[in-house]
Amino acid sequence: MRLLNISHQYPPALGGAEKHLADMSEELVIRGHHVDVYTTRSTDYRSWANTLPRFEQRNGVGVHRFDAFQRREAGWKMMNQGYARYWQGRRGRDAAAIFLGSGPLSPGLFVETLRTARRYDVVHLNQLHYSHALTGYLAARASRTPIILTPHLHTEQPVTWDIGYLRRIILGCAAIIVNTRAERELVRTIGYTGPILIAGVGIDLQAYPARERRAARQALGLRESTFVVLALGRKADYKGLDVTLAAMRRLAQRHQDIALLAYGAETEASAALWAGPGNMSFVDRRGEISNEDKLNALAACDVMCMPSTGESFGITYVEAWAYARPVIGARIRAVSELIDDGKDGYLIPPGDDVALEARLEALLAAAETGRVLGEAGWKKLTRCYTRARVADVFESACAMARRRGANSR
Amino acid sequence: MQVFITIANLVGHDAIGQCVIQQARTFLRRGDQVTIVCEVAPVAVDSAIAALVRVTNHAQLSANRLDAFWRGDLYVFHYPGLYSLMDTLPHLDRGAVIFYYHNVTPPELWGNDEVGAWCRRSIDAIAGYVRFADLCVTDSDFNTRDLIDNHRADPERTLTLSLSIPLDRFVPGPRDPDLLTRYGALGKRIILFVGRMAPNKRVDLLIEAMPLVLARVPDALLLLVGDDRGNDTFKRYVSGMKARAAELGIGRQVHFSGVVDDLPAHMRLADVYASASLHEGFGVPLVEAMACGTPVVVSNATAHPWVLGEAGLLCEPGDARDLADKLIAVLTDDALHGTLVNRGLARAQDFAPDRYDAEWARIISRAVVHLPRQPYPDLMAAPAHSLQTVFGRPAQTAEQPASETGAESMADVQATRTRLRGHILHLDNTADVMKRGYVVRSNAPLVGKLIAWIRRNLTSHLREPYLDPMIEKQVAFNHHVSYTLHQMLDAMMAIQARLPADGRSDEQQRALARLADDVAALKAAVDTASPSAD
Secondary structure, three states: OEEEEEEOOOOOOOOHHHHHHHHHHHHHHHOOOEEEEEEEOOOOOOOOOOOOOOEEEEOOEEEEEEOOOOOOHHHHHHHHHHHHHHHHHOOHHHHHHHHHHHOOOOHHHHHHHHHHHHHOOEEEEEOOOOOHHHHHHHHHHHOOOOEEEEOOOOOOOHHHOOOHHHHHHHHOOOEEEEOOHHHHHHHHHHOOOOOEEEOOOOEOHHHOOOOOHHHHHHHHOOOOOOEEEEEEOOOOHHHOHHHHHHHHHHHHHHOOOEEEEEEOOOOHHHHHHHHOOOOOOOEEEEOOOOHHHHHHHHHHOOEEEEOOOOOOOOHHHHHHHOOOOOEEEEOOHHHHHHOOEOOOEEEEOOOOHHHHHHHHHHHHHOHHHHHHHHHHHHHHHHHHOEHHHHHHHHHHHHHHHHHHHHHHO | OEEEEEEOOOEOOOHHHHHHHHHHHHHHHHOOEEEEEEOOOOEOOOHHHHOOEEEOOHHHHHOOOOHHHHHOOEEEEEEOOOOHHHHHHHHOOOOEEEEEEOOOOOHHHOOOHHHHHHHHHHHHHHHHHHOOOOEEEEOOHHHHHHHHHHHOOOHHHEEEOOOOOOOOOOOOOOOOHHHHHHOOOOOOEEEEEEOOOOHHHOHHHHHHHHHHHHHHOOOEEEEEEOOOOOOHHHHHHHHHHHHHHHHHOOHHHEEEEEOOOOHHHHHHHOOEEEEOOOOOOOOHHHHHHHHOOOOEEEEOOOOHHHHHOOOOEEEOOOOHHHHHHHHHHHHHOHHHHHHHHHHHHHHHHHHOHHHHHHHHHHHHHHHOOOOOOOOOOOHHHOOOOHHHHHHHHHHHHHHOOHHHHOOOOHHHHHHHHHHHHHHHHHHHHOOOOOOOOOOOOOOOOOOHHHHHHHHHHHOHHHHHHHHHHHHHHHHHHHHHHHHHHHHHHHHHHHHHHHOOHHHOOHHHHHHHHHHHHHHHHHHHHHHHHOHHHO
């Protein structure tokens, strides 16, 4: 099979969707498929700056990168105005503002897709809500190549799917791959009647080598006795870091030997959080960290806590399970599907720092409970969320889309 | 539409063979071109079906010996176990694919390493086929659960469609005196088992239970019908069982008949049908026995409870004592015997061929909905009286419930339910009136593509904002009507069938009346929405 992936960014650019695509592409190459990627030269979605080489071969995957218009202040303003006005009347000009403001806008990617898409059996669009999805979709449609889509919808965030042209893309695909049942229900609600396959996100277990808790703690400068809570990921406002911080502050009043590792790229929201009043002595905060530090943090923590209210899947929870650590998330739809409350982690009401405090207190009091939850998470990971398992689903979607494409020709 | 049905070997008298033949006939009635692709020549099929069969294998197909195979519109892969034709499934480049799962016996239940190894390979391969199919269809809820839980089938694309049996052949009737004479069963009470003499059927448990049964029912006789010399495993198993029967001193009360020609007549001979099988994907003989008015006692394992419903007795799997107790109860308690006969007759109606055909047609429609130029559900084929029958029946029931007149027995109620359900299924099949896969084409020479382009692009401003939403609303309404009718029918029949007429409370009477009002309101809504309904 010849597969063309179209994505807003591709590694070395960071991000869950980017990593997911790279993992799947490389796995399909191992299985004997031909896989190419058309993407931008950007590593930063805020500016879409063209920094990466135009072509490289990454583990058998041909990565073709195209220039995109850089997003500046005017672009952000246009997008935000589009979002502010769009749901008042669903006018086309507001949708256009969102499209132009979101980016990446890459004429080269559009033209090359238009020119070459028919050489491929299937075109795969990765990540719906950036503008590459529409340009890739139109070009693939024009060349009558069947399209599959991995939208990575945040069900609680309509900006990721409830725009007219995003709905049209969904309805025009031959098959859709989603991460959760909630996402599938949402796609059905939009009116899509074709096959929707649930893949989740798979991780490569080899990328998470066994690591001693004691050694990991030493590497991070943590004491053996400390109760360590890890908050991992970009510190966006919806990730629930404020909730974790509030719960930890109250916990710190009763327990001296606790620590919160807040690791991940800083944002304006997190900067405001750190600038606020209150005890911060238990917080070890770091910006973007190396993979080595990330693995150390996962192995060193007693619990991974991310009460985020906007997740399409929640790969970080799965990463914590790779080291058999219990996890705590907010009871939003996607996360509720991933975490079995009380079996492999805990779910708390979104924004409820009192409930979070109670869960942390319980884990602090009974380490055995955390161990049992973590072991259950590890078993679930090996059963459902490995890279090979997810690649199976991807392969199936491609086969279905290919048949449907041939039928309509 | 070009349809290919694949099966390892087509045997006309086995359950899967009959299923394949019935599907082929359904396709032929629809006007489709059908080819049954097998690996060996068919056995015991009529000439019309034999004419549809092509004998080939994966190697020959890969070498394009049957070129048309790769250009099919719909493929139905029957899976009773691994065979080479299955390997074409992942490589199909077009069409819609249905994986039809009949379950595979767990290897540990075969006392044979070679067959067991084949079973293991067959089970291991399932997930690899399931994931490439557009739809999976299974014979029973047990098979559906198996496919979803153990082979990663997608619940949204996995459907249960129970096998059907020819209810015109399997009917209650008198015992055949010739057969009674042949088996020395005059004046005896017959316990019947039908099936292959394979270890997983646990016929040995029936033998073990017989001395216990004979102690209470001295005139009992165990009649074992089915292939007892098809392969070495069967021969060894039967030989062991005969030795065990002799050891228990019941050799004269156990009779192996081998394969028989007239199965319905054998079903009618029996006082009770018994099976201790530990693994059944469906269990066709259960239904055949019920249809012939023979009570059923089977092990509470795999698909048995689902097929039986409340129409028979279940015994603990592997427990000869419990099996004997249940057999004794049926053979000695006339009231229980009568109750099971009536329930069995009613339950058997759920496996009627017309019901299978209606549901199979619905599945086909769903599988091929994305294919171009499909014969969309044909509204004109609906019986002219069907809507009146569907709507008329409940109103009549509410005014004068038939069971109160004493005219309708439980079987009649079930027959009514089956008929109504057939009508509603037809309504559901024809609900989607949208031409989803329609492709604008023109055969005009030279300018054909231009004409198609103009038609496609210059009408989209009307079609997309106006026509499509209107038709989609109609489709949604149709589905809603069909779903609502299902719910009402279930509710009404549940109340009506469970309660004797003289035992209904005022509240229950009012519930029935309310349901009738709902049906009338629904009819009014449909009449308002569809001017042509009258």
